[in-house]
Amino acid sequence: MAVSYSDLLQFFYQCPVGLVETDEAAHVTLVNPAAARLLAPVLGNDDLSDLLPVLERLSPELLSALTRERTALGPIGAGRRFTACTNAEQATWVELLAVRVEPGRLMFVVLDADREQELVRRERVRALEVNDQIVQSLVAAETAFGLGRPDRAAELVSSASAAGRRWIGEQLAQAGGAAAGVVRRRDAAEPVAEAVEP
Amino acid sequence: MRILVVDDSEDMRELLSILITRGGPGFELVGEADNGRAALEMVKEVMPDVVLLDAAMPVMDGLEALPLICQSAPHVAVIMLSAFPGESMRQAALDAGAVGYLEKSRLTQTLLPAMARLLDDTGPFPVRSTSG
Amino acid sequence: MDLEFDAPDLRERLDALSLPDLDAVPFGVIAFDLDNRVVGYNRYESDRAGIAPERVLQRDLFIDVAPCTNNYLVAQRYTDEPHLDEQLDYVFTFRMSPTPVRLRLLGEAGAPRRYMAIRPR
Numbered sequence: 276m277a278v279s280y281s282d283l284l285q286f287f288y289q290c291p292v293g294l295v296e297t298d299e300a301a302h303v304t305l306v307n308p309a310a311a312r313l314l315a316p317v318l319g320n321d322d323l324s325d326l327l328p329v330l331e332r333l334s335p336e337l338l339s340a341l342t343r344e345r346t347a348l349g350p351i352g353a354g355r356r357f358t359a360c361t362n363a364e365q366a367t368w369v370e371l372l373a374v375r376v377e378p379g380r381l382m383f384v385v386l387d388a389d390r391e392q393e394l395v396r397r398e399r400v401r402a403l404e405v406n407d408q409i410v411q412s413l414v415a416a417e418t419a420f421g422l423g424r425p426d427r428a429a430e431l432v433s434s435a436s437a438a439g440r441r442w443i444g445e446q447l448a449q450a451g452g453a454a455a456g457v458v459r460r461r462d463a464a465e466p467v468a469e470a471v472e473p
Numbered sequence: 474m475r476i477l478v479v480d481d482s483e484d485m486r487e488l489l490s491i492l493i494t495r496g497g498p499g500f501e502l503v504g505e506a507d508n509g510r511a512a513l514e515m516v517k518e519v520m521p522d523v524v525l526l527d528a529a530m531p532v533m534d535g536l537e538a539l540p541l542i543c544q545s546a547p548h549v550a551v552i553m554l555s556a557f558p559g560e561s562m563r564q565a566a567l568d569a570g571a572v573g574y575l576e577k578s579r580l581t582q583t584l585l586p587a588m589a590r591l592l593d594d595t596g597p598f599p600v601r602s603t604s605g
Numbered sequence: 606m607d608l609e610f611d612a613p614d615l616r617e618r619l620d621a622l623s624l625p626d627l628d629a630v631p632f633g634v635i636a637f638d639l640d641n642r643v644v645g646y647n648r649y650e651s652d653r654a655g656i657a658p659e660r661v662l663q664r665d666l667f668i669d670v671a672p673c674t675n676n677y678l679v680a681q682r683y684t685d686e687p688h689l690d691e692q693l694d695y696v697f698t699f700r701m702s703p704t705p706v707r708l709r710l711l712g713e714a715g716a717p718r719r720y721m722a723i724r725p726r
Contacts, residue, residue: 288701305701311673315695322726323696323703365677407529407556414556414577415484421581422491431484 293369293385299345301327301381313369313385316361326383333359337371341381348375358388368392405442409435474592475503477521479512479538480554481530485577489525489584496585499592509538516546523591525584526571528555528562536565543570550591554580606630610724616690616711619720633706633723637666641680650723654699666721673698674721679710687714694726 287294293310297303303324311323317333330338340352351373361367368388376382412435419428478489486505493500504519506512509526510533516524524542528535535553542551552573553566563574572591575583606629608618619627619634627634627647633654636645643666646658667675674680674695682689689712697704705726712719 308673322705
């Protein structure tokens with residue numbers, strides 16, 4: 276099926292994902308409504324004719340990747356999604372990807388990341404709540420030991436253990452069944468590596 | 474010394490009451506509450522000398538309830554209890570009017586001595602230096 | 606027509622006009638109902654955007670007509686604020702080019718018509 280240029284522009288216009296085309300100096304040549312909608316909170320007095328001040332504010336990391344890879348064609352930063360907060364008060368987030376389509380022509384993809392960030396936040400809160408539940412029981416167990424009540428302490432330790440096991444069960448179920456390989460034993464002091472988008 | 478225990482964990486309230494009883498006749502448990510808002514009401518009702526106030530609770534947490542308790546009953550000495558270590562929380566509790574901040578994991582060693590110092594009335598905020 | 610974008614009583618004066626009379630207003634005006642359906646799209650706005658009124662009337666303003674305003678800065682305010690009269694700088698994307706505009710958002714709880722006034726920056 277032949278697709279005309281106007282069909283492509285129509286797609287570009289209606290695409291729910293933000294798209295911004297710029298030249299090498301980040302002067303905007305095309306921008307769709309989704310990009311204007313998502314970037315509006317960081318524009319201030321800028322008119323979006325120049326993406327440079329927006330990137331400086333939003334994602335210096337992406338900007339330095341662009342500078343570093345000034346001649347590379349294809350995805351910038353190995354296609355990494357750069358997450359940026361557009362308004363801390365409203366908790367609005369975007370993800371940015373950049374692709375050098377051809378020399379002197381860049382395409383920026385702007386994704387609405389509110390939902391993903393909200394899910395991450397909820398996961399963290401849930402993990403904290405479970406951790407708190409475990410700690411409360413263990414602290415009560417310590418107190419019971421200190422008071423010379425080992426039976427009571429043992430009950431409380433069991434309760435902490437049950438809360439921990441329930442949490443691990445939930446997590447394994449979400450990871451797709453009893454995927455024991457998902458769990459890696461590590462030293463408590465060892466930091467968990469930050470997840471990096473492929 | 475009349476003591477009000479505020480903690481959302483029933484286990485912890487029970488253990489604190491045992492601990493207080495072991496302090497001897499000078500210490501009397503006069504009430505229990507499971508959140509900050511209920512504690513505010515209880516303070517007015519039972520007029521305790523000391524409130525043992527958990528930091529993290531549902532409905533109204535300890536840090537939110539603390540200044541309200543200090544405001545409505547300035548004579549009451551509040552000791553903040555927390556399961557979490559953290560200098561910033563300790564400082565926030567002391568700044569908000571607590572006379573002491575004790576980590577729950579060491580309560581069997583620290584609570585009675587702290588309250589004994591309050592009973593001795595050795596200073597305006599005798600427990601304040603206790604970080605354990 | 607002697608009606609200014611900054612007029613303090615702009616909403617009342619737009620309310621007093623019939624929908625066809627909006628064409629005489631010397632800046633862009635989009636009138637829409639409580640379901641966000643466009644009920645008035647004046648000549649100034651139509652000429653500037655290059656879009657015939659028939660293409661936008663009865664369409665959802667924030668989904669079909671000006672999707673770039675479907676965020677908390679613009680669309681959400683019509684929902685949240687019972688007495689809305691707010692101006693802000695914004696960027697539209699006419700013909701896929703960034704187009705700086707000044708917006709005035711007007712709405713009153715209980716009133717059937719709400720307005721988005723648009724002036725180029």
